Amino acid sequence: xxxxxxxxxxxxxxxxxxxxxxxxxxxxxxxxxxxxxxxxxxxxxxxxxxxxxxxxxxxxxxxxxxxxxxxxxxxxxxxxxxxxxxxxxxxxxxxxxxxxxxxxxxxxxxxxxxxxxxxxxxxxxxxxxxxxxxxxxxxxxxxxxxxxxxxxxxxxxxxxxxxxxxxxxxxxxxxxxxxxxxxxxxxxxxxxxxxxxxxxxxxxxxxxxxxxxxxxxxxxxxxxxxxxxxxxxxxxxxxxxxxxxxxxxxxxxxxxxxxxxxxxxxxxxxxxxxxxxxxxxxxxxxxxxxxxxxxxxxxxxxxxxxxxxxxxxxxxxxxxxxxxxxxxxxxxxxxxxxxxxxxxxxxxxxxxxxxxxxxxxxxxxxxxxxxxxxxxxxxxxxxxxxxxxxxxxxxxxxxxxxxxxxxxxxxxxxxxxxxxxxxxxxxxxxxxxxxxxxxxxxxxxxxxxxxxxxxxxxxxxxxxxxxxxxxxxxxxxxxxxxxxx
Amino acid sequence: xxxxxxxxxxxxxxxxxxxxxxxxxxxxxxxxxxxxxxxxxxxxxxxxxxxxxxxxxxxxxxxxxxxxxxxxxxxxxxxxxxxxxxxxxxxxxxxxxxxxxxxxxxxxxxxxxxxxxxxxxxxxxxxxxxxxxxxxxxxxxxxxxxxxxxxxxxxxxxxxxxxxxxxxxxxxxxxxxxxxxxxxxxxxxxxxxxxxxxxxxxxxxxxxxxxxxxxxxxxxxxxxxxxxxxxxxxxxxxxxxxxxxxxxxxxxxxxxxxxxxxxxxxxxxxxxxxxxxxxxxxxxxxxxxxxxxxxxxxxxxxxxxxxxxxxxxxxxxxxxxxxxxxxxxxxxxxxxxxxxxxxxxxxxxxxxxxxxxxxxxxxxxxxxxxxxxxxxxxxxxxxxxxxxxxxxxxxxxxxxxxxxxxxxxxxxxxxxxxxxxxxxxxxxxxxxxxxxxxxxxxxxxxxxxxxxxxxxxxxxxxxxxxxxxxxxxxxxxxxxxxxxx
Numbered sequence: 001x002x003x004x005x006x007x008x009x010x011x012x013x014x015x016x017x018x019x020x021x022x023x024x025x026x027x028x029x030x031x032x033x034x035x036x037x038x039x040x041x042x043x044x045x046x047x048x049x050x051x052x053x054x055x056x057x058x059x060x061x062x063x064x065x066x067x068x069x070x071x072x073x074x075x076x077x078x079x080x081x082x083x084x085x086x087x088x089x090x091x092x093x094x095x096x097x098x099x100x101x102x103x104x105x106x107x108x109x110x111x112x113x114x115x116x117x118x119x120x121x122x123x124x125x126x127x128x129x130x131x132x133x134x135x136x137x138x139x140x141x142x143x144x145x146x147x148x149x150x151x152x153x154x155x156x157x158x159x160x161x162x163x164x165x166x167x168x169x170x171x172x173x174x175x176x177x178x179x180x181x182x183x184x185x186x187x188x189x190x191x192x193x194x195x196x197x198x199x200x201x202x203x204x205x206x207x208x209x210x211x212x213x214x215x216x217x218x219x220x221x222x223x224x225x226x227x228x229x230x231x232x233x234x235x236x237x238x239x240x241x242x243x244x245x246x247x248x249x250x251x252x253x254x255x256x257x258x259x260x261x262x263x264x265x266x267x268x269x270x271x272x273x274x275x276x277x278x279x280x281x282x283x284x285x286x287x288x289x290x291x292x293x294x295x296x297x298x299x300x301x302x303x304x305x306x307x308x309x310x311x312x313x314x315x316x317x318x319x320x321x322x323x324x325x326x327x328x329x330x331x332x333x334x335x336x337x338x339x340x341x342x343x344x345x346x347x348x349x350x351x352x353x354x355x356x357x358x359x360x361x362x363x364x365x366x367x368x369x370x371x372x373x374x375x376x377x378x379x380x381x382x383x384x385x386x387x388x389x390x391x392x393x394x395x396x397x398x399x400x401x402x403x404x405x406x407x408x409x410x411x412x413x414x415x416x417x418x419x420x421x422x423x424x425x426x427x428x429x430x431x432x433x434x435x436x437x438x439x440x441x442x443x444x445x446x447x448x449x450x451x452x453x454x455x456x457x458x459x460x461x462x463x464x465x466x467x468x469x470x471x472x473x474x475x476x477x478x479x480x481x482x483x484x485x
Numbered sequence: 486x487x488x489x490x491x492x493x494x495x496x497x498x499x500x501x502x503x504x505x506x507x508x509x510x511x512x513x514x515x516x517x518x519x520x521x522x523x524x525x526x527x528x529x530x531x532x533x534x535x536x537x538x539x540x541x542x543x544x545x546x547x548x549x550x551x552x553x554x555x556x557x558x559x560x561x562x563x564x565x566x567x568x569x570x571x572x573x574x575x576x577x578x579x580x581x582x583x584x585x586x587x588x589x590x591x592x593x594x595x596x597x598x599x600x601x602x603x604x605x606x607x608x609x610x611x612x613x614x615x616x617x618x619x620x621x622x623x624x625x626x627x628x629x630x631x632x633x634x635x636x637x638x639x640x641x642x643x644x645x646x647x648x649x650x651x652x653x654x655x656x657x658x659x660x661x662x663x664x665x666x667x668x669x670x671x672x673x674x675x676x677x678x679x680x681x682x683x684x685x686x687x688x689x690x691x692x693x694x695x696x697x698x699x700x701x702x703x704x705x706x707x708x709x710x711x712x713x714x715x716x717x718x719x720x721x722x723x724x725x726x727x728x729x730x731x732x733x734x735x736x737x738x739x740x741x742x743x744x745x746x747x748x749x750x751x752x753x754x755x756x757x758x759x760x761x762x763x764x765x766x767x768x769x770x771x772x773x774x775x776x777x778x779x780x781x782x783x784x785x786x787x788x789x790x791x792x793x794x795x796x797x798x799x800x801x802x803x804x805x806x807x808x809x810x811x812x813x814x815x816x817x818x819x820x821x822x823x824x825x826x827x828x829x830x831x832x833x834x835x836x837x838x839x840x841x842x843x844x845x846x847x848x849x850x851x852x853x854x855x856x857x858x859x860x861x862x863x864x865x866x867x868x869x870x871x872x873x874x875x876x877x878x879x880x881x882x883x884x885x886x887x888x889x890x891x892x893x894x895x896x897x898x899x900x901x902x903x904x905x906x907x908x909x910x911x912x913x914x915x916x917x918x919x920x921x922x923x924x925x926x927x928x929x930x931x932x933x934x935x936x937x938x939x940x941x942x943x944x945x946x947x948x949x950x951x952x953x954x955x956x957x958x959x960x961x962x963x964x965x966x967x968x969x970x
Contacts, residue, residue: 115740167682172685174692184931191932192928196874197653197840197873197874198840198872198873198913200646200657200912201910201916201924202954203936203939204695205932207659207693208689211685211688228742228744258713359601388682389683426685427683431686442687443677443687446673447677447687450675450690450943451690456942458935
């Protein structure tokens with residue numbers, strides 16, 4: 001799947017010159033080549049995505065060192081795979097044979113938290129939760145909260161434009177990016193964006209790098225806007241006879257103008273898997289559970305959740321419960337966050353990541369039921385119902401060839417269903433090397449050629465994470481795009 | 486200032502072949518060449534920015550017609566200046582000698598308003614206010630509200646990433662862009678983005694086009710997210726002995742975690758100019774006026790404004806008044822919106838557009854006072870205090886050469902001051918052809934070369950609004966950027 005591979009090093013192979021240069025620039029302790037050691041950096045959490053063997057894993061400690069790595073790589077034509085903690089779910093961080101894997105986890109400083117400007121300046125290796133904790137002491141809040149928030153890094157969040165449970169009210173990573181420092185393919189250091197709330201100087205390059213999965217540059221610093229700490233939430237839980245009813249509730253939320261700070265769904269498969277894992281005393285007989293919160297504060301939050309409770313009853317909820325008990329709310333959120341790990345205990349999982357317009361959620365959930373029935377496999381449905389970003393997750397036994405075939409078919413059928421409803425093949429996980437074909441299908445040939453033109457402008461040698469997101473341009477692509485150039 | 490000019494047509498000159506092709510494609514009624522008629526489309530509201538004479542003004546009615554215009558223009562190497570109503574304040578829409586001015590005002594349909602998905606699909610010629618009115622009937626809200634909202638078009642708002650009075654709580658235009666249809670330089674039609682709330686498929690090309698001032702493509706359709714209609718606001722007005730005190734209040738708002746829906750400032754020059762124009766019974770003796778609103782609803786809004794009132798008193802306000810009277814609030818807002826038109830009655834104006842970090846607003850306002858004193862001219866200060874985006878406006882007599890020189894010096898001094906405080910040379914007006922040199926100064930050589938590389942990737946002939954935002958790459962630039970390519 002990768003378009004470019006460099007020479008693979010093996011214990012017997014001669015050491016390439018660029019490896020000496022890396023050691024010279026960063027020190028031997030920052031350049032790992034022992035295959036037993038580098039294997040730990042070979043892949044992310046997309047267990048079924050392709051992965052190669054890195055020639056070297058480098059762990060820079062500064063922007064200057066990242067710059068040195070990219071200067072050396074570009075001089076020698078060696079591909080580079082940037083990565084953080086490796087919590088990704090699409091193989092974007094997966095190693096490429098013979099390439100350098102550039103690990104940013106040692107650059108983990110929170111450089112500044114400004115209450116007066118309500119922003120933070122961080123290095124890419126800062127763990128999401130570490131940033132959240134660092135700003136919370138000043139009464140501030142960094143909203144984007146992917147499920148892996150306690151170990152994923154901000155650099156990976158930026159590269160994937162990560163979402164999370166907060167998106168329904170607070171948006172995604174890109175909505176918090178003010179400025180970036182990026183090392184370009186040739187090692188030059190770009191500073192783009194700003195420290196101000198507003199600013200339109202030049203192109204919005206910062207948001208071009210956000211979500212580009214390491215294919216355009218390596219983010220070495222980010223200036224992120226923060227919000228005031230949210231108020232203690234009021235939590236609602238409601239159970240339903242069908243998952244599709246939860247879609248109806250979301251539509252009603254949108255048309256009624258409610259803005260909950262969280263609105264999540266789990267189906268019975270997930271409920272039971274989580275309950276088995278956490279012994280959380282969940283309602284194991286429910287077919288679907290909706291968990292919502294309002295952080296509007298005090299009486300406003302209670303009113304918002306009471307209004308939602310009525311929408312749930314109108315949609316035929318079996319049970320609706322509203323609580324301002326923070327501990328109970330936390331428990332429900334933990335249960336929701338544990339849905340994917342709990343499903344993974346049932347078998348190998350293929351996690352889909354489709355976002356559909358909110359008016360089509362019920363249709364999408366019905367469609368997922370039909371796909372599960374057709375393929376004869378369990379599909380656990382969990383997702384960010386409030387923003388239409390659902391994660392139907394196929395559970396199967398990978399040692400059973402027939403199940404494996406049906407699982408991949410079901411995975412594709414879910415993507416197909418999402419596109420047919422006006423949705424997207426990825427709401428927050430990205431393409432990595434898992435959905436490159438699907439991306440081309442979603443965006444079409446004109447957009448693909450624009451992607452390739454932008455990529456070629458910023459990474460003319462095609463060395464940055466090649467083969468991720470979309471195919472590199474081939475000779476015939478370039479001929480086809482001749483009219484663009 | 487423009488890098489490319491095509492053959493200028495004059496009544497006696499032979500009609501260029503491309504003009505025949507335009508008439509063939511769009512019909513004679515959509516292709517204007519009479520200089521007396523085309524002059525009306527020659528410039529925007531930046532009265533002192535350079536402007537040329539268009540060879541033709543074309544007014545397409547559809548994406549297909551825009552595509553035809555760009556195919557013809559690229560085939561013949563004719564530059565194209567896209568524009569909407571011409572409310573811009575930096576000359577981005579100003580005509581280029583011999584170029585085609587492409588006016589999008591006839592494409593003025595609101596194609597869809599979806600309450601279920603809380604979005605609207607619009608053509609670029611829709612007037613901002615027309616969109617606001619169209620969605621208000623469904624209880625929805627399109628926040629970005631530049632001061633010219635009753636005549637500026639959404640296409641221009643997108644091209645400039647316009648802000649307005651709402652930004653302090655609701656952000657700017659780009660925060661509401663889900664998807665775009667863009668005609669590329671060669672006439673191909675790109676659809677990018679989505680209808681879903683979330684989505685990370687491919688690069689964020691939509692936000693690359695937003696704010697690119699027509700230099701990368703022509704936006705022909707936009708899918709915009711909407712919000713629930715805000716609640717009736719509670720309004721606060723406070724008067725101060727110095728403008729800088731208002732900056733202190735803003736800092737206190739940020740650190741205290743208040744999120745007003747509006748927080749605007751006017752100095753005495755503006756107060757008196759507006760009062761002269763509107764007879765609005767403003768406090769003519771105040772040195773600075775802060776106008777704020779909360780749309781948090783009911784008691785929450787009252788509490789938010791009472792908290793702000795206390796911050797104003799703490800900063801030494803002479804007078805603080807909170808009202809839930811909607812008419813009184815509207816009057817104060819109208820007064821604020823009329824500040825620039827009112828200043829224009831005093832003389833020719835040079836409107837600056839600096840955004841500074843909110844912690845530096847007081848220092849910025851003090852600095853503006855010093856500049857006014859140094860240059861011996863009136864500088865009326867008006868601005869979006871809450872987000873640090875200020876519009877110090879130099880008033881002068883353009884027939885007085887000395888005043889003119891001092892006015893331009895003051896304009897530059899304000900930009901210099903903004904940069905020295907960590908700010909940006911443009912918070913919302915853009916560069917147009919007025920601030921190309923300043924943009925280069927702000928972003929630096931590495932970012933400039935990335936801008937030029939992106940521009941070259943999307944517009945290899947350099948025909949789209951050449952010379953706007955930044956200099957096109959020259960041969961020596963390209964040699965200097967050889968390492969990037």
